[in-house]
Amino acid sequence: KTRPLEYRVAQLEALGRFLEEKKQDILEATALDMGKPSFEAYFTEILLCKNELNDTLNNLSHWMKDEHVDKNLVTQLDSAFIRKDPYGVVLIIAPWNYPIHLFLVPLIGAIAAGNCVVIKPSEISKNTEKLVAEMLTCYLDSDCFAVVTAGVEETTRLLENKFDYIFFTGSPSVGRIIMTAAAKHLTPVTLELGGKNPCYVSDTCDVQNVARRVVWGRFFNAGQTCIAPDYVLCSVEMQEKLMPALREAITEYFGSNPRESPDFARIVGDKQFKRVRALLSSGRVAIGGQTDEKERYIAPTVLADVQPSDPAMQEEIFGPILPIVVVANMDEAIDFINARPRPLAIYAFSCDSKVVNQVLERTSSGGFCGNDTLMHVTLTSLPFGGIGNSGLGKYHGKFTFDTFSHHRGCLHRNMGLEAINSPRYPPYTQQKLGL
Ligand code: NAD
Numbered sequence: 065k066t067r068p069l070e071y072r073v074a075q076l077e078a079l080g081r082f083l084e085e086k087k088q089d090i091l092e093a094t095a096l097d098m099g100k101p102s103f104e105a106y107f108t109e110i111l112l113c114k115n116e117l118n119d120t121l122n123n124l125s126h127w128m129k130d131e132h133v134d135k136n137l138v139t140q141l142d143s144a145f146i147r148k149d150p151y152g153v154v155l156i157i158a159p160w161n162y163p164i165h166l167f168l169v170p171l172i173g174a175i176a177a178g179n180c181v182v183i184k185p186s187e188i189s190k191n192t193e194k195l196v197a198e199m200l201t202c203y204l205d206s207d208c209f210a211v212v213t214a215g216v217e218e219t220t221r222l223l224e225n226k227f228d229y230i231f232f233t234g235s236p237s238v239g240r241i242i243m244t245a246a247a248k249h250l251t252p253v254t255l256e257l258g259g260k261n262p263c264y265v266s267d268t269c270d271v272q273n274v275a276r277r278v279v280w281g282r283f284f285n286a287g288q289t290c291i292a293p294d295y296v297l298c299s300v301e302m303q304e305k306l307m308p309a310l311r312e313a314i315t316e317y318f319g320s321n322p323r324e325s326p327d328f329a330r331i332v333g334d335k336q337f338k339r340v341r342a343l344l345s346s347g348r349v350a351i352g353g354q355t356d357e358k359e360r361y362i363a364p365t366v367l368a369d370v371q372p373s374d375p376a377m378q379e380e381i382f383g384p385i386l387p388i389v390v391v392a393n394m395d396e397a398i399d400f401i402n403a404r405p406r407p408l409a410i411y412a413f414s415c416d417s418k419v420v421n422q423v424l425e426r427t428s429s430g431g432f433c434g435n436d437t438l439m440h441v442t443l444t445s446l447p448f449g450g451i452g453n454s455g456l457g458k459y460h461g462k463f464t465f466d467t468f469s470h471h472r473g474c475l476h477r478n479m480g481l482e483a484i485n486s487p488r489y490p491p492y493t494q495q496k497l498g499l
Pocket residue numbers: 157158159160161162166184185186187188214215216219220233234235236238239241256257258259289290291380382408450455
């Protein structure tokens with residue numbers, strides 16, 4: 065049922081209607097869940113999803129086509145091609161930080177590739193979970209697409225079932241649980257995980273612009289972004305210069321009291337709030353540092369002179385805190401990065417493109433962005449995914465379609481010209497061996 069192009073297009077168009085007609089509900093649900101500012105919700109949960117949807121609708125008939133490949137002498141009269149087969153039933157498990165985007169973008173590719181899908185949104189972003197459970201299924205064919213609301217216990221049981229593909233976005237620790245469960249059925253997985261994304265700032269850069277771009281990327285969604293710059297590596301002189309520029313950018317974006325800004329989000333839950341607040345004890349609070357447990361508010365905070373052994377450097381921050389770790393030079397920054405698990409993103413700022421290229425060349429990460437933060441995620445033409453501890457597999461644009469397609473190698477032979485085949489049949493004479 066899910067195989068014909070027309071069916072896939074109809075379901076994708078229905079997803080487009082869901083985004084359009086439920087736009088206001090999405091903005092309200094994400095505001096209730098984590099005080100997500102309307103612009104941030106609109107940009108990430110709606111606009112980026114629509115981009116993916118349009119890209120897929122514009123290219124799907126082309127992507128679905130058999131890909132004809134090179135042949136050898138013996139197969140000249142045959143047809144050799146790659147068929148893009150659906151896997152079957154796909155399970156998508158999503159986290160809470162971009163609670164629509166992170167199931168919808170994989171869902172677009174899973175539908176485009178002709179699969180049936182079970183969607184498991186996060187139970188932590190509960191208002192969005194409710195919206196998805198109640199409304200999404202009204203748009204999609206219920207024979208083939210289902211939403212399961214589940215906490216840890218129910219998801220554990222859900223994972224006992226045999227799926228044909230599992231697409232998981234979340235933390236590396238839960239990623240291991242997912243992969244273990246998938247291994248029982250030899251189910252292929254994509255794991256979109258997290259980690260600490262370093263941001264190297266060289267001594268030669270436009271400090272004001274660096275500050276504006278880093279502050280935007282770090283404090284977007286109150287720091288609850290998997291590709292947010294997690295910490296800055298720079299010289300002690302650059303730390304000095306950067307601090308007033310960071311303060312200026314924070315004030316420009318959120319005013320003198322960010323707590324009153326409609327453009328600054330809250331931490332999603334009490335447990336997460338306590339975890340992030342505990343990281344404030346690292347280094348010296350140079351900017352911000354205020355918290356309010358009732359509101360789950362943590363001010364945009366910059367920590368100076370943070371040591372690698374401090375709590376803020378032991379785990380992904382996933383909150384509005386930016387530690388600065390001082391290094392002597394670029395080589396030391398690169399050594400620092402390479403001594404740790406491979407991150408989802410690396411950022412490098414410099415007016416000297418050789419410096420940016422050196423960081424790119426001598427490190428490894430899921431993605432990379434020179435002289436900005438987060439922006440590489442906006443291109444559907446770039447693969448998005450981690451490496452090592454930050455994940456396995458890639459998606460966005462055609463990469464999502466390919467992720468959810470089994471590339472079936474096919475050879476359709478011509479029944480005639482049997483003489484061409486006789487050299488491979490027994491008896492294997494000396495002549496056939498070329499002796
Ligand atoms: P999480 O791993 O706690 O939860 C993700 C999903 O897994 C949720 O749907 C949850 O219900 C489920 N889950 C949790 N524990 C489980 C268990 N024991 N067994 C089965 N399922 C379980 O992650 P989170 O707190 O929702 O999200 C934050 C993490 O996700 C961060 O590490 C962040 O970097 C990462 N993340 C990665 C990306 C990416 O694209 N790579 C995007 C967003 C978030």
